[in-house]
Amino acid sequence: MSIARRRLAAALGALVLLLLPGPATADLSPEERTRILRHGPWPPPWRPDGGNRLSGDPAAAALGRALFFEPRLSADGAVSCATCHRPELAWTDGRTRSVGLAPMDRNAPSLLDARGRRWLGWDGASDSLWAASLRPILEPGEMGGTPGRVAALLREDEHLSALHRALPARAAPEDETGLAVDAAKALAAFQETLVSRRTRFDRLRDGLAAGRPDAAAGYPADALRGLRLFVGRGNCSLCHAGAAFSHGEFEDVGVGYFLERGRVDPGRIGGIDRLRASPFTRLGRWNDGGDARPTRHLVARHRDFGLFRVPSLRGVAATAPYMHDGRIPTLEAVVRHYSEIDEERLHADGSRLVRPLRLSAGEQADLVAFLRTLTPE
Amino acid sequence: MKAAALVLLWPAAAAAADCGATLGEADVRRIERPRYTLAFRPEPAEFELGEVFRLRIVLCGRAGAPAPDLVRLDAWMPEHGHGMNYAPLLSREADGSWRADGMVFHMAGRWEITFDVGTPSRTERLVAEEAVE
Numbered sequence: 001m002s003i004a005r006r007r008l009a010a011a012l013g014a015l016v017l018l019l020l021p022g023p024a025t026a027d028l029s030p031e032e033r034t035r036i037l038r039h040g041p042w043p044p045p046w047r048p049d050g051g052n053r054l055s056g057d058p059a060a061a062a063l064g065r066a067l068f069f070e071p072r073l074s075a076d077g078a079v080s081c082a083t084c085h086r087p088e089l090a091w092t093d094g095r096t097r098s099v100g101l102a103p104m105d106r107n108a109p110s111l112l113d114a115r116g117r118r119w120l121g122w123d124g125a126s127d128s129l130w131a132a133s134l135r136p137i138l139e140p141g142e143m144g145g146t147p148g149r150v151a152a153l154l155r156e157d158e159h160l161s162a163l164h165r166a167l168p169a170r171a172a173p174e175d176e177t178g179l180a181v182d183a184a185k186a187l188a189a190f191q192e193t194l195v196s197r198r199t200r201f202d203r204l205r206d207g208l209a210a211g212r213p214d215a216a217a218g219y220p221a222d223a224l225r226g227l228r229l230f231v232g233r234g235n236c237s238l239c240h241a242g243a244a245f246s247h248g249e250f251e252d253v254g255v256g257y258f259l260e261r262g263r264v265d266p267g268r269i270g271g272i273d274r275l276r277a278s279p280f281t282r283l284g285r286w287n288d289g290g291d292a293r294p295t296r297h298l299v300a301r302h303r304d305f306g307l308f309r310v311p312s313l314r315g316v317a318a319t320a321p322y323m324h325d326g327r328i329p330t331l332e333a334v335v336r337h338y339s340e341i342d343e344e345r346l347h348a349d350g351s352r353l354v355r356p357l358r359l360s361a362g363e364q365a366d367l368v369a370f371l372r373t374l375t376p377e
Numbered sequence: 378m379k380a381a382a383l384v385l386l387w388p389a390a391a392a393a394a395d396c397g398a399t400l401g402e403a404d405v406r407r408i409e410r411p412r413y414t415l416a417f418r419p420e421p422a423e424f425e426l427g428e429v430f431r432l433r434i435v436l437c438g439r440a441g442a443p444a445p446d447l448v449r450l451d452a453w454m455p456e457h458g459h460g461m462n463y464a465p466l467l468s469r470e471a472d473g474s475w476r477a478d479g480m481v482f483h484m485a486g487r488w489e490i491t492f493d494v495g496t497p498s499r500t501e502r503l504v505a506e507e508a509v510e
Contacts (some may be wrong), residue, residue: 038485038510119429240483247427249462249483293429297479299464353457 025208025216028228029036033208035231040205040243042314043195050290051282052130053183054167055192065161067183070160072153073137075101075144081136081187084108090318096326100142103128106264107326111318111341113312115192118248118294122308123271124323127295128287130338133279134169134184147180153232154179172322183288196314197376201227219373225363226370234357235340236270245313245374253338253354254345255323257306265325268307272300317375335364384442396437399474406494408503412442414502415492424456424509427483432465436494448500449493454486482509 028036046056054060066276067073071080084098085091098108106122113118126132136142137150137256151174154164164182174182200219205226207215216224219361225346241247250268257265275281275295282292308324322328339359346354359367385402395404397416408415418433423431438444450467453460465477482488488507493500 016433034510141436238486241426247483249427292483293479294463297429297463297466297481299462309419353459 008210012120013050017357025224028166028208030227032231035237036205036227036244037209039237039245040202042198042202042205042243044116044243047189049115049128049130049192051128051292052188052290053288054182054184054189055162057168057189059163059166059168060186060189061192061193063160063167063183064186065187066163067162067187068190070153070374072148072157073143073145073183075140075146075149077226079143081133081143084136084142090315092319096319096321100136100139101136101144101344102141104129104141105259105263106324109311112189112194112196114194115188116244119250119271119309121271124309125260125271125274125278126248126280127275127282129182129188130185130276130288133187133191134180134280135278137184138178139290147176150183151179154183165184168315176214183281184280190207196227198255199314199372199376200373220369222331222369224370225375226366226368227373229359229367230370234359235353239310240313246310249310250307251310251353252307252346254341254343255325255327255337256345260327266305267324268304269300269302272304279294313374313377315373317372318347331368332364333370335359337369341363393438397474400435406505407501408505410439410503412440412484413438413445413494415447417492418492422506423485424482424488426485426509427481428465430456430480430482432477432480434492435473436475444473445494445501446496447492447494448497450477450491452480452482452488452490454484454488456487457484460477471501482507485509 029058032086049055053355068081068085071078071083073080079100083091083099083155085108086093093108095108097106109122114132117129118127120126120129120132121135126135137145138147153160155161164179167182167186170178202224204215204219204224208216210220237245239247239249239251243297257267259265275298278284280286282290283294316322318329322331322334328334338354339357341354341356343356388427396414397407397418400418405416414437415434416437417432417479420431420433421428432450434447434450436444436447447467450465451460452465459482462483463479463481465480467475467477469475486509488509490505490507492503492505494503495501
């Protein structure tokens with residue numbers, strides 16, 4: 001065969017390889033494809049929060065942004081929302097447990113993609129983004145603020161006052177609590193803009209959805225093996241479901257709930273108590289509308305003790321350390337936890353969701369490789 | 378006393394009885410028992426993961442028997458051993474039908490909806506299987 005013919009044969013061979021499905025995605029079963037497709041598309045369509053009259057309002061987002069970085073909201077004038085949610089750390093603080101006015105019991109979750117969540121906080125003590133924004137401002141150990149302090153800033157600070165005056169008018173009187181709620185709703189409007197970027201996984205997923213033969217082009221082989229574990233034997237996608245990689249509810253994954261000095265973190269059961277005791281819920285007078293049915297029909301059960309909200313996995317490689325108390329430092333250790341989970345530590349009544357996966361070292365590495373493709377490069 | 382019975386669901390079109398005709402033509406499930414029929418329809422018609430839905434339920438007597446009451450309603454995932462995180466509110470409509478508001482299937486997989494039918498002191502449990510993707 002001449003050199004020219006060999007070159008032509010090589011070129012044709014390369015073309016055929018490009019046109020055929022990659023061997024990795026061709027191996028996917030119809031069930032695997034269906035399960036993978038359920039994790040998209042991303043980002044989801046924007047739906048304003050009917051409970052927040054300022055949702056989606058650019059002027060409110062501008063006020064919210066200013067308030068987010070405003071330490072004067074706190075009792076000592078030194079703690080802002082950004083103390084625990086730093087933009088350069090994927091809106092976490094990188095600590096095991098956060099420190100506001102006092103050391104806290106939980107890890108600061110990322111604020112990315114918080115919009116649209118039904119429950120916020122590790123225990124779901126808030127049923128809206130605006131209520132979740134007000135809670136830390138008023139918590140004594142976090143920012144220790146008061147409605148009066150928030151109201152004074154909106155009334156007296158020239159810049160903040162001007163931003164507040166630019167908001168749509170509202171019927172309720174502007175008492176201190178009403179102004180604090182306005183501030184919280186503006187903070188929520190700002191956080192609604194924090195949406196995680198598309199990832200290598202999204203390109204793979206959308207390629208599969210479109211039936212493109214090169215869907216896996218550029219997607220690492222080890223990550224694809226990890227993805228198959230994730231939606232298959234690992235059963236991870238039962239809880240880390242949907243485009244957000246979370247079903248948004250609460251589970252026990254054997255992390256434990258004991259704190260120092262014999263204290264325990266009651267998790268979801270405590271969150272439900274706090275929600276019901278709060279005037280700032282979807283059932284309260286400060287809510288502007290929207291769907292309050294989940295809050296109305298919420299039920300507390302014994303098994304809710306020690307459960308914590310299933311976090312989204314989008315951007316997960318940038319949000320270490322992990323779990324509600326930040327006790328697991330790396331993604332590798334998280335996967336090892338699920339591989340070797342101690343069933344004796346699972347305390348939720350009757351739940352048989354979590355079992356030790358008994359993954360090989362290679363499988364653990366594959367799962368980590370997949371998780372890393374959920375974070376934008 | 379409670380008796381458990383897992384029964385087959387007839388497609389609406391094939392159901393002999395007219396029970397549940399008021400629920401509409403499509404998406405109606407029926408559970409046939411010798412002395413009564415339970416018909417129900419979800420709203421929205423498709424179960425969507427994590428979304429709130431309602432059931433509309435009709436109970437009809439058969440062979441001259443009166444229609445029993447719907448005493449309780451719940452749902453759970455037998456493979457996982459857990460139920461819903463939300464308590465449905467059961468209420469009776471003016472036309473004698475029932476509605477269950479505030480239900481949420483928060484996990485993909487096989488769910489069983491349980492209907493306790495009869496009187497508060499004596500019920501029979503009917504079970505309908507639904508798949509959520």
